[in-house]
Amino acid sequence: MSRLQVVSGKGGTGKTTVAAALALALATEGKRTLLVEVEGRQGIAQLFETEALPYEERKIAVAPGGGEVHALAIDAERALLDYLQMFYKLGSAGRALKKLGAIDFATTIAPGVRDVLLTGKACEAVRRRDKQGRFAYDYVVMDAPPTGRITRFLNVNDEVAGLAKIGPIYNQAQAVMRVLKSPGTAVHLVTLLEEMPVQETADGVGELRAAELPVGKVIVNMVRPHVLDEEAVNGVAGDRRKEVTKALAAAGVSAPTKLVGPLLEQAAEHAQRVELEREQRAVLAKLGLPTYELPLIGEGMDLAGLYRLAGELRNLGEAR
Amino acid sequence: MTVDPAAAPLEVDPLLDDPETRIIVCCGSGGVGKTTTAAALGVRAAERGRKVVVLTIDPARRLAQSMGIDSLDNTPRQVKGIEGPGELHAMMLDMKRTFDEIVEAHADQDRARAILENPFYQSLSAGFAGTQEYMAMEKLGQLRAREEWDLIVVDTPPSRSALDFLDAPKRLGSFLDGKFIRLLMAPAKMGGRAGMKFLNVGMSMMTGTLGKLLGGQFLRDVQTFVAAMDTMFGGFRTRADATYRLLQAPGTAFLVVAAPERDALREAAYFVERLAAEEMPLAGLVLNRVHGSGAARLSAERARAAAENLEEGRIVDQGHGKNGVREAASPAGSPPDSPDPGPGQLPHQETESQTPEQPSVNQLTAGLLRLHAERMQVLKREQRTRDRFTALHPEVPVAEVAALPGDVHDLAGLRAIGDRLAGGSPATGAA
Numbered sequence: 001m002s003r004l005q006v007v008s009g010k011g012g013t014g015k016t017t018v019a020a021a022l023a024l025a026l027a028t029e030g031k032r033t034l035l036v037e038v039e040g041r042q043g044i045a046q047l048f049e050t051e052a053l054p055y056e057e058r059k060i061a062v063a064p065g066g067g068e069v070h071a072l073a074i075d076a077e078r079a080l081l082d083y084l085q086m087f088y089k090l091g092s093a094g095r096a097l098k099k100l101g102a103i104d105f106a107t108t109i110a111p112g113v114r115d116v117l118l119t120g121k122a123c124e125a126v127r128r129r130d131k132q133g134r135f136a137y138d139y140v141v142m143d144a145p146p147t148g149r150i151t152r153f154l155n156v157n158d159e160v161a162g163l164a165k166i167g168p169i170y171n172q173a174q175a176v177m178r179v180l181k182s183p184g185t186a187v188h189l190v191t192l193l194e195e196m197p198v199q200e201t202a203d204g205v206g207e208l209r210a211a212e213l214p215v216g217k218v219i220v221n222m223v224r225p226h227v228l229d230e231e232a233v234n235g236v237a238g239d240r241r242k243e244v245t246k247a248l249a250a251a252g253v254s255a256p257t258k259l260v261g262p263l264l265e266q267a268a269e270h271a272q273r274v275e276l277e278r279e280q281r282a283v284l285a286k287l288g289l290p291t292y293e294l295p296l297i298g299e300g301m302d303l304a305g306l307y308r309l310a311g312e313l314r315n316l317g318e319a320r
Numbered sequence: 321m322t323v324d325p326a327a328a329p330l331e332v333d334p335l336l337d338d339p340e341t342r343i344i345v346c347c348g349s350g351g352v353g354k355t356t357t358a359a360a361l362g363v364r365a366a367e368r369g370r371k372v373v374v375l376t377i378d379p380a381r382r383l384a385q386s387m388g389i390d391s392l393d394n395t396p397r398q399v400k401g402i403e404g405p406g407e408l409h410a411m412m413l414d415m416k417r418t419f420d421e422i423v424e425a426h427a428d429q430d431r432a433r434a435i436l437e438n439p440f441y442q443s444l445s446a447g448f449a450g451t452q453e454y455m456a457m458e459k460l461g462q463l464r465a466r467e468e469w470d471l472i473v474v475d476t477p478p479s480r481s482a483l484d485f486l487d488a489p490k491r492l493g494s495f496l497d498g499k500f501i502r503l504l505m506a507p508a509k510m511g512g513r514a515g516m517k518f519l520n521v522g523m524s525m526m527t528g529t530l531g532k533l534l535g536g537q538f539l540r541d542v543q544t545f546v547a548a549m550d551t552m553f554g555g556f557r558t559r560a561d562a563t564y565r566l567l568q569a570p571g572t573a574f575l576v577v578a579a580p581e582r583d584a585l586r587e588a589a590y591f592v593e594r595l596a597a598e599e600m601p602l603a604g605l606v607l608n609r610v611h612g613s614g615a616a617r618l619s620a621e622r623a624r625a626a627a628e629n630l631e632e633g634r635i636v637d638q639g640h641g642k643n644g645v646r647e648a649a650s651p652a653g654s655p656p657d658s659p660d661p662g663p664g665q666l667p668h669q670e671t672e673s674q675t676p677e678q679p680s681v682n683q684l685t686a687g688l689l690r691l692h693a694e695r696m697q698v699l700k701r702e703q704r705t706r707d708r709f710t711a712l713h714p715e716v717p718v719a720e721v722a723a724l725p726g727d728v729h730d731l732a733g734l735r736a737i738g739d740r741l742a743g744g745s746p747a748t749g750a751a
Contacts, residue, residue, distance in 0.1 A: 010350070010351055011349060011350020011351030011352075012349070012350060012351020012352060012579065012581070012584065013351065016583075043583070046583075046586075112443070146350060148378065167538075194727065195382070195726070195727040196380045196382075196383075196727055197351075199380065199381065199382075200380070224694070225694065227687050227690045227691040227694065228684070228687040228688070228691060240681060240684070243681040244681060244684065244685050244688065246681075247630060247681050247682055247684075247685035248626070248685055248689075250629075250630070251626035251627070251629040251630045251685065251686075251689070252622075252625070252626050252629055253618065253622070253623075253626045253689075259615045259618055261614065262613060262614025262615035263615055263688045263689070263691075263692055264688070265614060266613065266614075266615070266688070266691055266692060266695060267687075267688055267691060269725050270691055272725045272726065273725050273726075276725065276726050298694065298697045298698070298701070299697070299701065300582065300701045300704070300705070301582065
């Protein structure tokens with residue numbers, strides 16, 4: 001089981017939710033996980049219904065069986081200042097650098113440097129040990145940038161190698177790449193059973209593989225139940241309309257003649273969707289990756305839903 | 321589903337038809353159908369008689385194909401198949417190409433080549449997170465200046481944060497002609513000025529530190545780049561400012577695009593607030609993928625209860641029901657306020673004809689009801705999310721677009737979205 005679990009996915013597929021559920025699932029039964037956020041969106045805090053996360057690891061949830069989920073919102077600027085402090089004992093000069101826009105330059109404009117700092121911090125948490133020599137966290141789960149940018153984000157080596165050919169940033173990039181390309185890392189892609197996200201997932205898998213980054217699983221999120229299959233829908237259409245109307249009346253539905261039309265229409269749409277989903281599952285199957293499906297939480301995502309998804313992930317074999 | 325009376329409906333057609341509307345900017349978080357909305361608006365405006373260009377940033381392949389722009393060449397191409405008096409052109413942004421063009425247009429040949437070959441420039445133009453945003457705005461300015469189109473519809477980049485495209489041009493602009501980059505170039509020049517002494521000390525330490533951190537070659541590349549770009553610097557800030565003012569101008573309309581989900585609407589609310597703070601003209605909110613139902617008066621609870629009634633009936637007519645359990649197994653039964661079918665009515669379903677390969681009518685009907693219950697639950701959740709937005713921003717007009725069961729692949733699909741945007745078809749459909 002890889003200790004660094006990177007979760008990406010197209011916008012709107014719920015990758016933050018899946019990352020959080022995965023962190024919870026992995027923490028079950030006394031484990032410690034760190035959930036890291038790298039895009040400054042405070043999505044984790046919103047999900048766990050807590051105040052905005054500082055640049056500091058803090059416990060945000062307890063998993064079933066006494067495990068703990070800690071969270072960290074990594075801030076590139078702070079990471080750089082810490083780093084400079086650690087290696088160069090900059091002191092107040094750090095503030096002067098900031099004033100001049102040098103920090104801003106290094107963290108937002110110099111291509112790749114920001115990504116090295118963010119992934120570097122996550123890798124540091126993976127490697128960190130406590131005084132007894134045990135790993136500080138059993139697992140680190142990263143809520144990563146979306147599928148379209150994930151390969152570039154993780155492949156910091158290439159980005160930085162073109163620019164910084166020597167120096168600590170270069171060395172840092174090399175060290176980070178060793179962790180990211182090892183079996184100790186798994187990059188999961190979250191998708192929906194819709195054409196665009198599935199296409200983007202397939203493209204993302206291709207890019208990750210080309211960059212020799214370890215692809216983990218495809219996680220299909222928000223899967224809706226199949227109440228009726230296509231055959232059943234064809235069965236109700238047309239000639240059985242009257243019988244359905246009768247059955248509706250018998251079941252206690254008032255004004256069944258007005259409802260039967262819209263209900264059948266919904267069924268036809270459902271059948272169409274089921275068919276589209278079948279096609280998309282086939283596309284995903286061709287990727288040759290383990291695939292997990294998580295149900296749609298009908299009431300909307302909240303803490304209870306998050307724990308439910310964590311339970312689903314455990315049942316699917318995650319964290320065993 | 322109809323628009324909540326609390327929020328005014330967004331009238332899309334008058335906005336598209338108004339000759340004063342020259343630019344429509346579609347913004348919102350990732351995965352909400354921004355690009356599709358921009359394309360659908362383009363098609364609709366063209367078919368209503370305007371000469372339109374759609375600038376997309378990173379369209380899904382099939383959406384691009386639906387407009388015939390799957391080749392990325394940074395030039396507007398006319399879209400074939402538009403039915404109506406207008407014209408539609410579409411283009412996909414190539415940020416590196418756009419950046420190169422600026423350089424080529426503003427520097428003599430030798431200097432331009434020096435810049436284009438500089439490693440720092442190459443990374444900056446292809447990789448910097450803000451370059452795409454900056455170039456999108458740059459391209460918008462160029463298209464507007466050409467005066468070839470009477471309406472430009474622009475999609476915004478899939479940013480880390482939906483607000484990046486407002487900030488990135490300024491950030492890049494201020495970096496490129498800012499203090500820092502000049503200090504990098506000529507720290508000695510700054511030393512003489514009063515009050516800058518400490519900066520000078522800081523400066524040499526800083527270039528030293530950055531040099532150590534990033535490697536000396538990197539800084540030399542930056543310095544060469546800066547030297548080559550020197551004549552263009554003033555221009556970047558000016559251009560960023562000009563684009564910014566263009567966005568504030570009366571001919572511009574922002575549409576915030578969202579889906580009826582918590583995160584997307586939260587982002588939309590931020591956006592609305594930010595646009596107001598920047599005095600950018602907001603036309604309204606486009607809410608995509610809204611679910612509706614023609615049978616909305618049948619609640620989820622009643623539908624579920626009715627389905628249970630039928631399923632129990634099936635146990636009876638198939639003859640292997642656990643008779644004693646049947647009554648006990650339906651604690652939910654019918655809610656008191658729904659017409660009770662009464663146990664006496666169930667047996668008459670035993671007369672339904674059944675063939676082994678076909679599910680019974682009761683099973684099917686129960687399925688229809690469960691499906692409806694699921695739909696109603698979605699509706700309720702979406703309504704709740706939407707109400708929260710409307711409560712915060714009652715002043716923002718809203719256009720709801722019914723969810724489609726599948727993705728859009730062709731002009732007909734974009735046209736259908738356009739109809740829904742303009743309120744032509746109520747949100748009764750789609751799974």
